Amino acid sequence: MFKQRLFTPGPTPVPEEVLLELARPIFHHRTNEYRKMLEQVTTDMKYVMGTSEDVYTITGSGSAAMEAAVACVVAPGEKMIAVRGGKFGERWSELGAAFGAKVINMDIEWGDAATPREIADALKANPDTVAVYITQCETSTATVSDVEAIAKVVAGTPALLVVDGISSIGAIPFKMDAWGVDIAVTGSQKALMLPPGLGFIACSKKAWKKIDATKGHAYYVDLKAYRKALAPPEWDNPYTPANLMVRAAMKALAMIRAEGIEKIWAETHRKAEAIRAAAKALGLKVYSSAPSDSVTAILVPEGVDGEALVKTMVKDYGVRPAGGQGKLKGKVARFTTMGYTDAWDILAAVGALELTLAKLGYKVQIGAGVAAAMKVFAS
Numbered sequence: 001m002f003k004q005r006l007f008t009p010g011p012t013p014v015p016e017e018v019l020l021e022l023a024r025p026i027f028h029h030r031t032n033e034y035r036k037m038l039e040q041v042t043t044d045m046k047y048v049m050g051t052s053e054d055v056y057t058i059t060g061s062g063s064a065a066m067e068a069a070v071a072c073v074v075a076p077g078e079k080m081i082a083v084r085g086g087k088f089g090e091r092w093s094e095l096g097a098a099f100g101a102k103v104i105n106m107d108i109e110w111g112d113a114a115t116p117r118e119i120a121d122a123l124k125a126n127p128d129t130v131a132v133y134i135t136q137c138e139t140s141t142a143t144v145s146d147v148e149a150i151a152k153v154v155a156g157t158p159a160l161l162v163v164d165g166i167s168s169i170g171a172i173p174f175k176m177d178a179w180g181v182d183i184a185v186t187g188s189q190k191a192l193m194l195p196p197g198l199g200f201i202a203c204s205k206k207a208w209k210k211i212d213a214t215k216g217h218a219y220y221v222d223l224k225a226y227r228k229a230l231a232p233p234e235w236d237n238p239y240t241p242a243n244l245m246v247r248a249a250m251k252a253l254a255m256i257r258a259e260g261i262e263k264i265w266a267e268t269h270r271k272a273e274a275i276r277a278a279a280k281a282l283g284l285k286v287y288s289s290a291p292s293d294s295v296t297a298i299l300v301p302e303g304v305d306g307e308a309l310v311k312t313m314v315k316d317y318g319v320r321p322a323g324g325q326g327k328l329k330g331k332v333a334r335f336t337t338m339g340y341t342d343a344w345d346i347l348a349a350v351g352a353l354e355l356t357l358a359k360l361g362y363k364v365q366i367g368a369g370v371a372a373a374m375k376v377f378a379s
Helices: 016-023 032-049 062-071 087-098 116-125 147-155 205-213 223-230 243-259 261-281 306-317 343-359 368-378
Strands: 055-059 079-084 102-107 129-135 160-164 183-187 198-203 295-299 332-336
Touching: 016 243, 032 055, 032 198, 032 243, 055 062, 055 223, 055 243, 062 087, 062 160, 062 183, 062 198, 079 087, 079 116, 087 102, 087 129, 087 160, 102 116, 116 129, 116 147, 129 147, 147 160, 160 205, 198 205, 198 243, 205 223, 243 261, 261 295, 261 343, 261 368, 306 332, 306 343, 343 368
Parallel strands: 079 102, 079 129, 129 160, 160 183
Antiparallel strands: 055 198, 183 198, 295 332
């Protein structure tokens, strides 16, 4: 029997203190008790996202918040740019098509990040663009984009910058107001140390001008309804919320605030550096040319079955990374370094990777990866 260790980039491990909140008795959501919880979660999410704007809590996954960021912003026939460098960049494009937008797809090689120059060129070629949609951490390729630099480019145009921060916010630096991001979305099951079930979205004043001018074609994710319900002294949701998840979020966010967001960013970076150092020591390559600190994709060596590698790590060692998605299926193994993971978790994952590679016939020096990771943690 093995202790199961979760290393997928969502869902990620959930602290016991948070799980216990979910085990407490159910309570009614149209009460002052709940409204105080939602008010606290809203305040804490503003801290995590680096904004003075309200953060709206949607019952649904991060994709629900993404849908709101399209349905409430881009009217049918209006033009949006979707940066596609992986499965989740493609989701922006798919959402635009679903709501009748004229989608300009900017296709980036998987594993690379869009540059500010490429964004500037796309906006110059499409000056009537109403919004640019990017992904800070493309989970499928473990690639990070320079949101701060891209935001400076978009800020000089009438277009909005909309960021999918689902696999980044709470793990790596993100400063919505300071950088000039117009809409940011994230989800509960990543760096926020919660199960799936909540989406979060914040909008700048520039974004609200566009939302208010757009005839909405959303109902459940209508941001105007969320703004109306949240306005003090109400502090409420327009529809039935996942109130137990909100109570759990209050606990998880309190833990994040107690640790300090900048310290969490630094620790996430250190864990990612340890994984990358271990891969190098084992003769493996990190897939991305711009690797994220929140999730690392390691190329499976030639001659090794990538799907068998993941299955063996789970079956024989109780360590569950994620395999590849789309055209990376069977080609990479992805390891989370965000949320409720620590140095000992990373060392366990590296050790399991070493033993699995050896079992599958790859020539590996047992202990080399672990030693390299430990040197990072010791530095």
